[in-house]
Amino acid sequence: MIPYGKQTICPADINAVIEALSSNLITQGPKVDAFERAVANKVGAKFGVATNSATSSLHLACLSLGLSVGKRLWTSSNTFVASANCGLYCDANVDFVDIDPATYNLCPQKLKKKLIVAEKADQLPDILVAVHMCGQSCNMEAINTLAKCYGFAVIEDASHAIGAKYQNQYVGNCRYSDITVFSFHPVKIITTAEGGMAITNNIELAKAMKNLRSHGITNDPAELKDTNQGAWYYEQTALGFNYRMTDLQAALGISQLTRLDEFVERRNQLAVRYNEKLDSLPLTTTTLLIDCKSAWHLYVIQLENPSYRRHVFDVMREQGIGVHVHYIPVHTQPHYQKLGFNWRQFPTTEEYYHAALSLPLFFNMTEDEQDQVVATLSNAISSALNARIKSKR
Known part of the structure; x- marks a missing residue:
């Protein structure tokens, strides 16, 4: 069988994972931080937040942007269900925008028409998830113009598009969006076996996503309310999740990223x-x-x-x-x-x-x-x- 897609693993990838497996920390170790920095640097953004899947990254992105009950997320229906489900996870309302028949991506003209109608009904979206179908970027400049005009946040679902370019810059630089999400599933461009990453230039969004990916817990002295406890002390500041990536996955990702x-x-x-x-x-x-x-x-x-x-x-x-x-x-x-x-x-x-x-x-x-x-x-x-x-x- 010739599959529709599959990973490419070389000896350097295997050696990188073995090295990580032989270290003292195989999860929540230095490789995750290094992978986050490497991806952010590659695409020209400031911060990366690695997770166990792109679905988790989409969920964290929505939460960090304040999506909740009574709010609205729009995306294209021509996508995997995760692009829309992330809105339902936040108990928000989800709606869709039709696509451009030539590119298969969300159509800015149809988005504008839908926004005009929604504004009159006082039902504008709070977040738009722009899916880069097949690996080609949406028309992000046009989407960004509408976002500024109508006041919604933009998440780029670039699960298909790490390594792609828009206006001669790597997808993920967040020039026209608040957060970009990548997938590292084995059939994608590079892999960490399972895994994802949210990229942003906003330090507050990055901090929020990092907190929420690990149970909403912090032991950072600068963030603790009670500073009179010992080194064992931590506080749960939000209802978070276990969306962490392991050092083994990150080691594979670092190696894959070089190619x-x-x-x-x-x-x-x-x-x-x-x-x-x-x-x-x-x-x-x-x-x-x-x-x-x-x-x-x-x-x-x-x-x-x-x-x-x-x-x-x-x-x-x-x-x-x-x-x-x-x-x-x-x-x-x-x-x-x-x-x-x-x-x-x-x-x-x-x-x-x-x-x-x-x-x-x-x-x-x-x-x-x-x-x-x-x-x-x-x-x-x-x-x-x-x-x-x-x-x-």
């Missing part, structure tokens, strides 16, 4: 090659904005005739090609339908979903493997067309 640009460059080369090889087939590919360099976490095609997708998917899986579908719109999930959402509310997102198919893309994918994917896709589409012709006779 980030190499990983992204190879993914871009493979994406260009896919574009060339697929040009004659009845499908469309992602449109890249002129000021973006995608990290290409996913390579998604849109089949010209969505009715063939199940057939194409099944044939390719049977032939050992691990195609996938990213994503089932969040607003169509049973849990969100219980909250009042239904099909046909976000038509562009739904049209995208019905035609979408993710093809395998990973750093050490060979050209022979890529050619096999293309050939199998071409044959699957041809067989779908033939089956349709025969069914009409």
Whole structure:
């Protein structure tokens, strides 16, 4: 099976983990701090807060920005459920904005129209989670302009996009947002096995997230209310969580980070090659904005005739090609339908979903493997067309 994505682990990664495993501290040790500094420095931001997953980072980001009961979070429905669930974790109301059909990202024009209506109803969002689908940044400058105008905070869900660039700067510098979140799941650009990180330039947000990721507990003398206790003393200042990353994970992350640009460059080369090889087939590919360099976490095609997708998917899986579908719109999930959402509310997102198919893309994918994917896709589409012709006779 050629998977749709997988990690690339080298001897240096293994040695880094062994070294961390052999140290005195294998969790809450110096590697986590070093990884946070390394990622923040790489993307041009001030602070990093490492966690056990990007989902945890999204939750902490929302909490640090004050999301709570009665407040509102908006995001795109074309995403993994975590981008919206982080709002529900805070007991906030969640709503969605439709996407741009060319980039699959949240559409600033549709956002503006929704904001105008929401302002009249006194239902403006408190937080917008802008998802960088497939690894390409949203139009963050346009989103930032709207955020300033309408007074909402912005979280970049860059789970797909570490190593990507927007306006010639790394995604994660937080020029146009309050917090950026990265994922280090094995199928992402770099991995810590499981893990995530929230990046910010705001020291108060960073402090809040670090406190909340470890039970809301502090033993910092500068933060304690009772300063007359011994060195054992700590205080719980908030209801926090155990969202910590281990030193083993951080050691792997530090090693992987040294090859980030190499990983992204190879993914871009493979994406260009896919574009060339697929040009004659009845499908469309992602449109890249002129000021973006995608990290290409996913390579998604849109089949010209969505009715063939199940057939194409099944044939390719049977032939050992691990195609996938990213994503089932969040607003169509049973849990969100219980909250009042239904099909046909976000038509562009739904049209995208019905035609979408993710093809395998990973750093050490060979050209022979890529050619096999293309050939199998071409044959699957041809067989779908033939089956349709025969069914009409």
